[in-house]
Amino acid sequence: MDSRAPRAPQNKGMSAVRGRLFAFVREPMGHGDGGSYRYIEDGLILIDEGKICTVGPAATLVASLPSDCAVAHYPDCLIMPGFIDLHIHLPQVQMIASFGAQLLDWLETYVFPAEAKFADPVHAATNARFLIDELFRSGTTTAVTFGSVHRQSAEALFEEADRRGACMIAGKVMMDRSAPDSVLDTAQTSYDDSKALIERWHRRGRLRYAVTPRFVVTSSDAQMAAAKALFDEFPDTHLQTHLSENLGEVALVKSLYPWARDYVDIYDRYDLLGPRSLFGHCIHLDDNELGRLSESGSVAVFCPTSNLFLGSGLFNRSRMKEQATPITIGLATDVGGGTSFSMLRTAAEAYKVLQLRGQNFSALEAMHQITRGNAVALGLQSEIGSLDLGCYGDLVVLDTRATPAMAHRMAAWDGAIEDELFVLMTLGDDRAVRATFVQGRLAHDRDDRNNIRREQAEMRI
Ligand SMILES: [Zn+2]
Numbered sequence: 151m152d153s154r155a156p157r158a159p160q161n162k163g164m165s166a167v168r169g170r171l172f173a174f175v176r177e178p179m180g181h182g183d184g185g186s187y188r189y190i191e192d193g194l195i196l197i198d199e200g201k202i203c204t205v206g207p208a209a210t211l212v213a214s215l216p217s218d219c220a221v222a223h224y225p226d227c228l229i230m231p232g233f234i235d236l237h238i239h240l241p242q243v244q245m246i247a248s249f250g251a252q253l254l255d256w257l258e259t260y261v262f263p264a265e266a267k268f269a270d271p272v273h274a275a276t277n278a279r280f281l282i283d284e285l286f287r288s289g290t291t292t293a294v295t296f297g298s299v300h301r302q303s304a305e306a307l308f309e310e311a312d313r314r315g316a317c318m319i320a321g322k323v324m325m326d327r328s329a330p331d332s333v334l335d336t337a338q339t340s341y342d343d344s345k346a347l348i349e350r351w352h353r354r355g356r357l358r359y360a361v362t363p364r365f366v367v368t369s370s371d372a373q374m375a376a377a378k379a380l381f382d383e384f385p386d387t388h389l390q391t392h393l394s395e396n397l398g399e400v401a402l403v404k405s406l407y408p409w410a411r412d413y414v415d416i417y418d419r420y421d422l423l424g425p426r427s428l429f430g431h432c433i434h435l436d437d438n439e440l441g442r443l444s445e446s447g448s449v450a451v452f453c454p455t456s457n458l459f460l461g462s463g464l465f466n467r468s469r470m471k472e473q474a475t476p477i478t479i480g481l482a483t484d485v486g487g488g489t490s491f492s493m494l495r496t497a498a499e500a501y502k503v504l505q506l507r508g509q510n511f512s513a514l515e516a517m518h519q520i521t522r523g524n525a526v527a528l529g530l531q532s533e534i535g536s537l538d539l540g541c542y543g544d545l546v547v548l549d550t551r552a553t554p555a556m557a558h559r560m561a562a563w564d565g566a567i568e569d570e571l572f573v574l575m576t577l578g579d580d581r582a583v584r585a586t587f588v589q590g591r592l593a594h595d596r597d598d599r600n601n602i603r604r605e606q607a608e609m610r611i
Pocket of ligand 1: 237
């Protein structure tokens with residue numbers, strides 16, 4: 151697709167996608183939970199005005215399709231709901247893969263200089279376009295995204311997501327201390343800019359706002375209060391931030407907040423816990439902290455490639471799930487601390503992190519997490535993450551024989567769908583994404599050579 155095309159007439163008319171349909175109907179209880187998903191060997195999804203209106207076996211549906219309905223047919227591919235990334239940073243898409251630091255030094259050395267460039271709206275727009283291209287190439291159709299401190303970074307992101315029809319939950323970062331002036335706002339300007347963004351973009355089409363204090367280190371008391379005021383004033387926004395990622399950070403937080411019982415307690419005192427609150431990382435938490443996340447219904451967002459890359463630590467999924475009320479978990483790339491835009495790569499690294507914890511992460515649990523599970527974490531399961539009627543026609547078409555290694559592995563496949571999914575998550579990446587549909591429209595076609603050349607030409611501009 152030409153990503154510079156004018157805003158498309160988004161959803162006119164019917165379209166259909168045919169192939170091997172796979173989607174979850176509930177959370178799987180672990181390996182072998184066959185009741186958690188629906189699989190149709192030769193299925194058809196009919197999309198009308200951007201939303202799924204019919205799903206079933208192709209044999210019974212093809213004959214009744216309207217004569218002008220285009221059918222995209224992928225006979226050997228798995229078709230799933232588009233992936234959902236619960237935590238990614240727009241201003242870090244070009245400083246991904248920066249060498250040799252852990253969190254606090256990495257912010258200082260690489261992140262803040264990269265984020266300062268987003269004062270330039272042209273730079274912000276170029277990178278927003280790149281980010282959404284890359285998400286679609288990876289089969290991701292919904293993302294929860296941090297901007298930079300500059301209002302124009304969020305403007306660029308919302309503008310591009312709206313034009314491309316993607317579901318985007320995003321916000322401008324709020325930070326008023328402990329960083330260079332070029333990436334600081336004030337409590338008042340962060341409130342004013344966030345509010346202006348909410349009034350302009352929140353609930354426009356598929357866009358939603360997330361109030362975005364970066365983390366407690368970079369926000370003053372007054373700014374945390376401003377975040378709370380916004381969160382109260384607009385009660386259907388989300389909140390995104392970071393929590394207990396790195397031991398150096400945890401020690402710094404302890405010194406900055408001597409009155410706090412622990413890290414979670416700080417967000418708690420500012421009254422920012424709850425089901426709409428997404429906390430990135432959540433690694434070094436004690437029983438009290440886990441208890442408060444559980445009681446409040448807050449969401450813990452696991453970012454495995456980032457946690458490994460920055461040497462932050464190993465997320466403890468079982469401990470989250472063992473709470474009296476299991477903590478809602480999300481999974482995310484956290485680019486640029488994270489090292490891949492692909493939720494398949496992210497699921498593979500999650501599996502390895504949990505192996506180091508002596509925990510299992512079955513293919514069913516992983517694929518559920520990056521589709522329906524992340525939708526549930528956002529409270530958006532009636533719109534995204536499944537193939538239920540009424541959901542948006544956001545789809546990823548997956549080629550489980552995309553590379554020689556995958557094809558060779560699949561030649562020894564015994565036909566069990568769960569094994570195929572495990573090959574996909576372990577060996578797959580953007581090469582395994584044959585196509586991506588957003589609201590029923592083709593948004594990425596891996597095999598369209600013209601498309602690739604066009605994208606490369608755009609990036610040279
Ligand atoms: Zn992050």
